[in-house]
Amino acid sequence: MGLSATLPNYLDVAEFINADHQGTFCFDASYRPTPLKCIFYGVKEMGNAQRGNNIMNDIIFENLLRILRMGKQIIIFVHQRAATYNTAIELIEILKTQQGHLHLFECPDKHRVAREVAKSRNDQVKELFAYGFSVHHAGMLRKDRNMVEAMFHNGDIKVLCSTSTLAWGVNLPAYAVLIKGTKVYDSSAGAYRDVGVFDVQQIFGRAGRPQFDTEGEALILTPFKQMDEYVKMMQNKQTIESHLDKGLDNCLNAEIASGTITTVSEGVQWLKKSYFYQRLVKNPHAYAVSMADL
Amino acid sequence: MVLLKRVTAVIEQLNRARLIRFNRDTEQVYSTDMGRIASNYYINTETMSYFMDRIKPTTQPQSILDHLAHATEFKQLDARKEEVAELA
Numbered sequence: 001m002g003l004s005a006t007l008p009n010y011l012d013v014a015e016f017i018n019a020d021h022q023g024t025f026c027f028d029a030s031y032r033p034t035p036l037k038c039i040f041y042g043v044k045e046m047g048n049a050q051r052g053n054n055i056m057n058d059i060i061f062e063n064l065l066r067i068l069r070m071g072k073q074i075i076i077f078v079h080q081r082a083a084t085y086n087t088a089i090e091l092i093e094i095l096k097t098q099q100g101h102l103h104l105f106e107c108p109d110k111h112r113v114a115r116e117v118a119k120s121r122n123d124q125v126k127e128l129f130a131y132g133f134s135v136h137h138a139g140m141l142r143k144d145r146n147m148v149e150a151m152f153h154n155g156d157i158k159v160l161c162s163t164s165t166l167a168w169g170v171n172l173p174a175y176a177v178l179i180k181g182t183k184v185y186d187s188s189a190g191a192y193r194d195v196g197v198f199d200v201q202q203i204f205g206r207a208g209r210p211q212f213d214t215e216g217e218a219l220i221l222t223p224f225k226q227m228d229e230y231v232k233m234m235q236n237k238q239t240i241e242s243h244l245d246k247g248l249d250n251c252l253n254a255e256i257a258s259g260t261i262t263t264v265s266e267g268v269q270w271l272k273k274s275y276f277y278q279r280l281v282k283n284p285h286a287y288a289v290s291m292a293d294l
Numbered sequence: 295m296v297l298l299k300r301v302t303a304v305i306e307q308l309n310r311a312r313l314i315r316f317n318r319d320t321e322q323v324y325s326t327d328m329g330r331i332a333s334n335y336y337i338n339t340e341t342m343s344y345f346m347d348r349i350k351p352t353t354q355p356q357s358i359l360d361h362l363a364h365a366t367e368f369k370q371l372d373a374r375k376e377e378v379a380e381l382a
Contacts, residue, residue: 139374187370248304249339250332256314257325257333264321267301280296289296 005201007240012282016275034208038234039219042227056180056221057087061094063178063219068104068158072175072213075152075160077167077203079184079195084135084161085124087180091159092131105132107156117151120144129157136162164195167202173209176217182226194226197233204234241286242276311343341365 002017004010014024029036041059046052060076067074078087095101107113107129117129122144128134134148134157149172151157164184166172182195200220208216222230232238244251255261261270271277280287284294305323309316313329316322325333332342348361373381 139376187372245300248300249307252301252304253308253313253325253329253339254333256308256323257330259325262322262324264298264302264305264323267305267323268297271297271301277297284296293296 005198008237009239012278013275016273016278032208033210034213035215036204036207037215037217038204039217040227040231041219041221042224043221044224046223052181052223053090057090057094059221060087060178060180061091063176064091064159065101065104067176067217070175073152073155073158073160074176074178075162075166075172075174075206076178076180077162077164078180079163081137081139081163083180084137084163085128088124088128088131088133088135088159088161092128092133095131102131105158106130107132109156113151113156116147120147132158134160136160136166138163164199164203167199167206173206175208175213176219177203177207178219178221179203180221182220182222182230194229197238200230200233239283241283242274242279244274244276245287308339311339312346313339313342338366341367 002013002019004013007013010026011024014021041056043052043055043059045055064074076087078084095105110130114129117126120126120143122140124135125144125148129151134151136145136148140148148157148160152160152172152174160166160172160174179195179200183192184195185191186193204218207218220230252261252267255267255270261267276287280289281294284291305314305316308314308329309323313326313332315324315326317324328342328346331337332339344364344366345361349358353361
């Protein structure tokens, strides 16, 4: 039996593992235990980073009030460690300018929990707790991260600002998740790139807790120009291509070392059984091969 | 045809890196000790040939560490601001 994430060209995967038509099943979003409401915001003035950030914070704050009034919690995903704290502080600044909302954010049992929080040496966690916020990223001590996770789980904090590490690392679901901006620094390329489909899927998958909620919410804030791209992405319209060609040297070396491949033609046979070959035949241009060469 | 070209190119490359031996007449391929080490310990072929070119029986520990740090596996690993003090 083979299992894969939902991808539009799942039939290619079926063919790759030699599964016949009757033995191939696609479980799409309608199988989710809690239906997911996706909200996309296209922000127009992202050219000016400061202004774009302010607009995003205003949108986020509006949604915070709406979600907290429902008695629910939210995780805000950002793409840099420093941005977790900065976003929390910026949202708290907005909260301070508007009277009468603090009760929505405060921990219901704040005196007891505050004593726990005071034991931490993380000043940011301590500072944000009074406003029902916290932060979570890989640069924090394991101890502090565990505490934040537990606090969120217990409902002691309402808003958690996190880097995408939380999406991959721990099972911490929330009624709502929000992705603030889609630019992420890629240190291998030394440049900014857009958040990929798998990260978005992983984050969206955190929304809605089957045992508590009847639905979940996922919000994503992108530059207006890219909104369409992300809508398509989440409708599973993006074909998944193979990346085997980029690591072919390591794979062939391993197969030769293990004795699977002993001749050139065995190597060709081996490659023919790959997902790479399935995609190469269907979309040769993606692999720098022309139709004529096939 | 495309597959043959790709496979042959990679085999030639691995042969040059001395991770395998390639007999062009019989079209057979064999692994070498270094090739097996790379495979067993998930070391990039690129890293492996980098080590093979530079690390000799006479290489000093300091240079070995330096070569290790140059492995492509560590390429994406940046020192963070808060780690600089510890490294110095």
